[in-house]
Amino acid sequence: MKKYFSRRYLGIPYMVFLILFVIVPVLVILYYALTNGEGQFTLSNLFGFFSSGYAIGTLVYSIFIASVVTLVCLLLAYPAAYILAKGRIRKSNVLLLLFITPMWINFTLRITALKEVLTAIEGNISYYPFLNTIIGMTYDFLPFMILPLYTTISKLDDTLSEAAQDLGAGSAKVFLKVTLPLSVPGIISGIMMVFLPAMTNYVILDMLYNSTFIMGSLIGSYFAAYDWHNGSMISIILLFIILLVNIVTGSFTDDGAGRRRAVL
Amino acid sequence: MDNIIELKGIGKSYNSKDYIVRDINLTVKKGEFVTLLGPSGCGKTTTLRMIAGFETPTEGSILFEGKDISKVPPYLRPVNTVFQRYALFPHLNVYNNIAFGLNLKKLPKKEIAEKVSRVLDIVDMEGFEKRKINTLSGGQQQRIAIARAIVNEPEILLLDEPLGALDLKMRKEMQLELKQMHENIGITFIYVTHDQEEALTMSDKIVVMADGAIQQTGTPEEVYNEPSNAFVADFIGESNIFNGVMSGNMKVKFLGAEFECLDDIEKGAKVDVVVRPEDIVMVPYDEGKVKGEVISVIFKGIHYEITVQSGKNEIVVQRTKAAVIGDKVGITLDPDSIHCMKREKNVNRFEGVLTKKGTVMFADGEFECNVSMLYPGSEVDEEGNLTDSEGNIIEYAGTSVIAEISFDDIRMSDDADEGGVCGNIFSLIYKGDHYNYIIKTENGYEYILNDEYLWNENDYVSIVIPKEAIKLMHMDSEV
Numbered sequence: 001m002k003k004y005f006s007r008r009y010l011g012i013p014y015m016v017f018l019i020l021f022v023i024v025p026v027l028v029i030l031y032y033a034l035t036n037g038e039g040q041f042t043l044s045n046l047f048g049f050f051s052s053g054y055a056i057g058t059l060v061y062s063i064f065i066a067s068v069v070t071l072v073c074l075l076l077a078y079p080a081a082y083i084l085a086k087g088r089i090r091k092s093n094v095l096l097l098l099f100i101t102p103m104w105i106n107f108t109l110r111i112t113a114l115k116e117v118l119t120a121i122e123g124n125i126s127y128y129p130f131l132n133t134i135i136g137m138t139y140d141f142l143p144f145m146i147l148p149l150y151t152t153i154s155k156l157d158d159t160l161s162e163a164a165q166d167l168g169a170g171s172a173k174v175f176l177k178v179t180l181p182l183s184v185p186g187i188i189s190g191i192m193m194v195f196l197p198a199m200t201n202y203v204i205l206d207m208l209y210n211s212t213f214i215m216g217s218l219i220g221s222y223f224a225a226y227d228w229h230n231g232s233m234i235s236i237i238l239l240f241i242i243l244l245v246n247i248v249t250g251s252f253t254d255d256g257a258g259r260r261r262a263v264l
Numbered sequence: 265m266d267n268i269i270e271l272k273g274i275g276k277s278y279n280s281k282d283y284i285v286r287d288i289n290l291t292v293k294k295g296e297f298v299t300l301l302g303p304s305g306c307g308k309t310t311t312l313r314m315i316a317g318f319e320t321p322t323e324g325s326i327l328f329e330g331k332d333i334s335k336v337p338p339y340l341r342p343v344n345t346v347f348q349r350y351a352l353f354p355h356l357n358v359y360n361n362i363a364f365g366l367n368l369k370k371l372p373k374k375e376i377a378e379k380v381s382r383v384l385d386i387v388d389m390e391g392f393e394k395r396k397i398n399t400l401s402g403g404q405q406q407r408i409a410i411a412r413a414i415v416n417e418p419e420i421l422l423l424d425e426p427l428g429a430l431d432l433k434m435r436k437e438m439q440l441e442l443k444q445m446h447e448n449i450g451i452t453f454i455y456v457t458h459d460q461e462e463a464l465t466m467s468d469k470i471v472v473m474a475d476g477a478i479q480q481t482g483t484p485e486e487v488y489n490e491p492s493n494a495f496v497a498d499f500i501g502e503s504n505i506f507n508g509v510m511s512g513n514m515k516v517k518f519l520g521a522e523f524e525c526l527d528d529i530e531k532g533a534k535v536d537v538v539v540r541p542e543d544i545v546m547v548p549y550d551e552g553k554v555k556g557e558v559i560s561v562i563f564k565g566i567h568y569e570i571t572v573q574s575g576k577n578e579i580v581v582q583r584t585k586a587a588v589i590g591d592k593v594g595i596t597l598d599p600d601s602i603h604c605m606k607r608e609k610n611v612n613r614f615e616g617v618l619t620k621k622g623t624v625m626f627a628d629g630e631f632e633c634n635v636s637m638l639y640p641g642s643e644v645d646e647e648g649n650l651t652d653s654e655g656n657i658i659e660y661a662g663t664s665v666i667a668e669i670s671f672d673d674i675r676m677s678d679d680a681d682e683g684g685v686c687g688n689i690f691s692l693i694y695k696g697d698h699y700n701y702i703i704k705t706e707n708g709y710e711y712i713l714n715d716e717y718l719w720n721e722n723d724y725v726s727i728v729i730p731k732e733a734i735k736l737m738h739m740d741s742e743v
Binding site: 157159160162163164165166167168169170173177178181182184 | 316337338339340343345347348353354355365368369412413
């Protein structure tokens with residue numbers, strides 16, 4: 001019998017990649033997280049994390065920074081994305097490109113440049129370390145918030161806001177009752193794209209704050225000290241936090257499919 | 265009955281040159297069912313959107329019970345709209361969709377619940393309150409969209425092709441239900457459709473639109489039986505349209521015979537004659553005023569559509585009895601089945617100007633012409649100059665002229681360079697033995713011409729006019 005080429009085979013390279021670089025590493029991390037130096041199963045890494053004041057403090061502070069950055073990004077990105085998507089601007093795609101272009105410049109170079117700019121403005125960046133960190137992260141993550149918002153908002157049907165006006169809603173009500181609820185999928189995927197990187201990005205904190213009080217640094221410090229077990233456990237804990245955030249935000253919209261589409 | 269809404273000289277243009285609609289005058293009485301009917305792009309939806317407030321007219325005013333509301337934003341107007349694609353809110357369930365307008369008015373919860381359940385009853389959708397919009401079929405969404413609009417008890421309900429997305433059977437059902445609903449709740453309906461049958465079934469008054477202007481306003485019977493021009497006759501129902509000439513007092517000559525008619529138009533006037541296929545009587549060959557041969561018979565369910573060829577003309581007949589292809593038959597017509605319409609235009613007539621090259625420019629185009637016909641006794645000498653009888657050169661460049669070209673003398677061509685101007689076929693009407701075309705140029709000039717062959721609407725064609733066919737006259741000789 002002749003064998004035909006099945007479309008399924010096209011998925012093989014990706015499957016190999018997925019197994020080698022995603023599934024196996026996660027299993028390895030899981031193994032290290034749940035074992036001690038002698039290779040025996042233990043939960044002490046987990047309890048160790050929650051009994052360490054420094055680790056908990058880092059976690060809380062990381063969540064705080066990530067929340068502030070996500071909020072600032074959202075407040076900046078939503079109006080921008082809205083105007084890009086719905087405003088009657090000619091060449092709005094060129095404007096969108098301008099928002100995205102920084103992503104194409106090397107990350108370290110970008111932050112170094114920002115550091116110079118902030119120094120020029122503030123005199124010495126160590127005067128406002130927290131503010132500078134927020135500015136740096138917002139600058140870095142803003143495109144990740146704008147893109148999903150832009151995609152969602154530009155797909156909104158204009159006749160829906162016309163229908164709302166027709167039923168007696170002024171522009172503020174149209175926004176609150178129709179536009180905003182319908183852009184929730186974009187908001188959520190924007191949050192997902194910004195929150196986790198903001199929680200673990202230690203480079204910006206290091207360069208603009210001269211601090212390592214963030215989850216990324218914490219994990220890094222364990223691995224630097226060859227304590228793979230505790231480092232892995234913290235990674236797993238972070239993974240669970242993200243899953244939790246995903247589930248919580250997911251409950252705001254019951255259109256799960258729409259949200260997943262926006263994430264993709 | 266009072267006029268609830270009046271459109272006075274409404275016009276809409278984006279650059280004060282290209283009008284989407286112009287000079288729309290319309291009065292709607294309280295409780296009426298008015299339909300705006302026309303082909304796509306005729307401006308009917310724009311007119312509706314201006315009444316709803318989504319578009320602002322650039323000219324004229326919209327009066328609601330005598331007050332000008334042209335500048336009032338949509339959310340303050342006492343009208344509600346049923347949108348073409350329903351525009352239901354996907355993030356709300358059926359109940360909250362319908363209650364949307366009532367919630368904005370901050371009515372008590374109990375009253376809202378009562379009103380919602382009452383309209384759900386009207387649209388026959390009881391028990392669907394908790395359902396999500398995307399679980400409903402097209403017909404159900406349609407009903408919810410209507411419920412969402414009428415629950416606000418608007419003075420006027422605007423419906424923008426609300427049945428366009430439904431299948432035929434559903435559409436027929438909804439037509440009757442909508443008409444019933446209109447009678448029961450007693451509010452004014454303004455309905456937009458391109459479906460002439462829908463308009464005839466439902467309306468108290470039909471407004472036929474084409475090219476951004478109203479062609480005719482009247483009851484369904486009026487627009488069907490007495491169309492005001494060939495466009496309306498062709499658009500509403502099936503028609504035979506022939507060229508005719510008034511040959512006497514209430515007598516018209518067409519298809520090579522003279523018929524009595526009921527239209528009093530002066531003798532000698534050129535007219536379009538409309539005869540509905542179902543009004544044509546087929547009789548034995550010898551008894552017919554017009555004689556012909558059956559060339560096609562098509563079974564249409566309730567009737568046969570029979571095409572009779574008489575000379576060069578094709579006549580379409582509908583009757584319940586079949587016929588045999590090749591039969592020689594006669595045709596007679598009752599006076600009341602003949603409808604004559606005086607033609608607005610019998611000839612293309614443009615104002616133009618002569619150029620140095622001996623051409624004439626008018627209506628976006630430049631054509632070769634015979635300048636000597638303007639100056640009796642003149643002729644073109646060997647150097648190409650136009651001289652009068654005494655040999656003096658006539659300087660004609662820049663002279664303003666009137667150019668007349670008969671419909672039959674213009675030809676269409678696929679070759680864009682062949683003619684003096686290009687344009688798109690804007691309308692075509694079959695007239696028994698030829699098609700009557702209107703070609704629109706870039707700046708909206710209309711060339712009317714007759715052609716034996718069928719071209720497609722919107723085709724881009726170039727317009728060819730032979731030199732001799734352009735009749736030139738001095739501007740001042742016009743009376």
